[in-house]
Amino acid sequence: MAMVSMRQLLDEAAAGGYGVGAFNVNNMEQIQAIMEAARETSSPVIIQASRGARSYTNDRFLYHLMLAAVELYPEIPVALHQDHGNSPETCFSAIDQGFTSVMMDGSLLADHKTPSDFDYNVRVTREVVERAHAVGVTVEGELGTLGGIEDGVGSGEIHLTDPDQAVEFVEATGIDALAVAIGTSHGAYKFTRKPDGAVLAMNLIQEIHEKLPTTHLVMHGSSSVPKDLVDLINQYGGEIRQTWGVPVDEIQLGIRHGVRKINVDTDSRLAITGAIRKAMSEDPGEFDPRSYLKPARAAMQSVIAERMTQFGQAGHAGDYEPRSLADMRDFYAGATA
Numbered sequence: 001m002a003m004v005s006m007r008q009l010l011d012e013a014a015a016g017g018y019g020v021g022a023f024n025v026n027n028m029e030q031i032q033a034i035m036e037a038a039r040e041t042s043s044p045v046i047i048q049a050s051r052g053a054r055s056y057t058n059d060r061f062l063y064h065l066m067l068a069a070v071e072l073y074p075e076i077p078v079a080l081h082q083d084h085g086n087s088p089e090t091c092f093s094a095i096d097q098g099f100t101s102v103m104m105d106g107s108l109l110a111d112h113k114t115p116s117d118f119d120y121n122v123r124v125t126r127e128v129v130e131r132a133h134a135v136g137v138t139v140e141g142e143l144g145t146l147g148g149i150e151d152g153v154g155s156g157e158i159h160l161t162d163p164d165q166a167v168e169f170v171e172a173t174g175i176d177a178l179a180v181a182i183g184t185s186h187g188a189y190k191f192t193r194k195p196d197g198a199v200l201a202m203n204l205i206q207e208i209h210e211k212l213p214t215t216h217l218v219m220h221g222s223s224s225v226p227k228d229l230v231d232l233i234n235q236y237g238g239e240i241r242q243t244w245g246v247p248v249d250e251i252q253l254g255i256r257h258g259v260r261k262i263n264v265d266t267d268s269r270l271a272i273t274g275a276i277r278k279a280m281s282e283d284p285g286e287f288d289p290r291s292y293l294k295p296a297r298a299a300m301q302s303v304i305a306e307r308m309t310q311f312g313q314a315g316h317a318g319d320y321e322p323r324s325l326a327d328m329r330d331f332y333a334g335a336t337a
């Protein structure tokens with residue numbers, strides 16, 4: 001079995017100087033697309049589930065699909081991550097479900113809409129770190145808030161991460177990875193023009209990395225929203241207005257400055273939707289769901305494999321032996337002793 005702790009996976013990425021995509025899943029086809037892309041490119045992977053995904057799949061369907069992935073792709077290290085936990089309780093239930101990593105997003109209150117204050121964020125994140133590390137599970141925290149709203153998550157306001165406060169936050173909480181707000185947004189509508197230094201504060205990443213060289217940085221809302229995927233949707237009856245995502249070369253710049261985890265969801269959604277629209281439109285007499293789900297799965301695999309290559313994780317699946325969570329528990333106990 002190659003279920004891996006996200007901490008180990010990110011430590012290896014830091015040692016190797018590459019980034020790892022964290023791809024959201026809600027169903028079997030998305031998990032298959034990611035695992036096939038990982039096999040095709042020989043990549044370690046992070047599969048992540050939002051609260052919405054966990055409720056959509058009633059948790060157990062998703063978890064058993066994950067177990068199938070681990071069983072069928074023994075050569076691929078897989079970290080299973082809770083994306084945007086809104087409260088310690090959500091993170092604890094993910095740990096109980098068998099996730100190897102959780103995000104406690106205390107940048108927002110438990111309603112996941114209202115920005116919180118620093119003390120609240122430290123308190124809830126610290127609470128999750130204590131319980132997670134005691135069982136070898138990794139924790140990602142967030143400081144600052146992203147723009148955009150997706151799956152009901154987000155205040156819609158952007159508050160960039162303050163580098164000095166980031167140091168204080170990491171020291172007070174003991175997190176393994178820090179999600180930074182640099183001007184990106186969740187969803188497809190990130191920027192109304194090609195992003196430059198005025199809208200995407202890549203210099204912040206550099207500054208935070210210099211102050212926190214051993215904390216793994218996470219870029220959220222980092223889909224690139226390729227024009228060809230948007231065009232395909234619109235060509236077959238969709239109505240997606242012109243929009244820009246985060247350019248891959250900006251992500252690569254981040255990876256050179258400590259970014260190890262890159263969250264991608266929108267690109268997968270666009271690939272799937274375009275392929276389904278095309279298949280249905282080209283063969284309107286067909287009603288076997290496999291006739292459109294197969295091309296949808298293939299389209300997602302193709303965009304994910306491309307990202308794996310661009311982020312540099314390709315070729316690294318066989319670099320290391322995944323450590324058990326019991327091993328990681330001892331690692332954390334040693335680190336705090």
Ligand SMILES: [Zn+2]
Nearest residue numbers: 084220221263
């Ligand atoms: Zn996010």
